[in-house]
Amino acid sequence: MALPPRQLALSLDHAERLTREDFLPGASNEAALAMIERWPEWPSPALAIAGPEGSGKSHLAAIWADRAGARIVSAEMMHTDTLPEALATGALVVEHCAAGGFDERALFHLLNLVREQSAALLITARGVPSSWAVTLPDLASRLRALPTVSMAAPDDALLRAVTVKLFADRQLAVDEALVSYLLTRVGRSFAAIRTAVQTLDREALQRKRPVNRALAAELFRNFQP
CATH class of the missing domain: 3.40.50.300 (P-loop containing nucleotide triphosphate hydrolases)
Known part of the structure; x- marks a missing residue:
């Protein structure tokens, strides 16, 4: 059975905005x-x-x-x-x-x-x-x-806000289902969330798929934080 075609992902910079207005307290x-x-x-x-x-x-x-x-x-x-x-x-x-x-x-x-x-x-x-x-x-x-x-470990509200911001930095709008899934699956740290966002963005481009909970479940189903 032939595998679905994968688009070559370009190595594009997705710089996070580091202004005061973009900092989430x-x-x-x-x-x-x-x-x-x-x-x-x-x-x-x-x-x-x-x-x-x-x-x-x-x-x-x-x-x-x-x-x-x-x-x-x-x-x-x-x-x-x-x-x-x-x-x-x-x-x-x-x-x-x-x-x-x-x-x-x-x-x-x-x-x-x-x-x-x-x-x-x-x-x-x-x-x-x-x-x-x-x-x-x-x-x-x-x-x-x-x-x-x-700086202490982030609470749930801040983790959620940062997750949405990291997707927004890549011009990606995501729903609550995806955010909740990531926070329970990949680990409750900014570093873990950042890596997950990068992975989802890259894989969505390669597979020509939307960034959503279904794709996250495929990628992180067996992931151990």
Whole structure:
């Protein structure tokens, strides 16, 4: 029996909108959002936001970067000799920080430089910086003193809203049946929902099918979160 034809899926970018208007507030992120909106009245020149993958840290970082005129760099690309250039605008975002995933001397130098220049720094990470296992005692001391706001697991209302938004970012309108199915089947995290939306969009294009609960059931029936 011949298989149905599959359309070649083009590798198109479906960038999520990362403006303040597109950020969906909820109990899990309200403290972090409040701190971003409080800038420049922060308790310290530097602030860290910690939370699980896909919880909205990068969205908040983008909102703050737009407000503060900050550049954005990945932690693994941070080096001591490039710090003055990275901090040239007076504000910097360092994304995806994790113990062992950055140059300790560079981060220590950056924290000092931010204070010396009255600049501003936002760090995003999955884990709280004070818990990182670092080898430089002076850096460990700085990290313990670094103000940190944590993002909690999202509640049901926020998960549903984010699911609808992720589909809308791809110009896809979905019904409640599909949203409810995904939340019970693929896992209750932003990262899991994002992956499911990407998969549904790709498979719908290849199979020339609508994005609905029937297609989701075929794709995720045996899925174990």
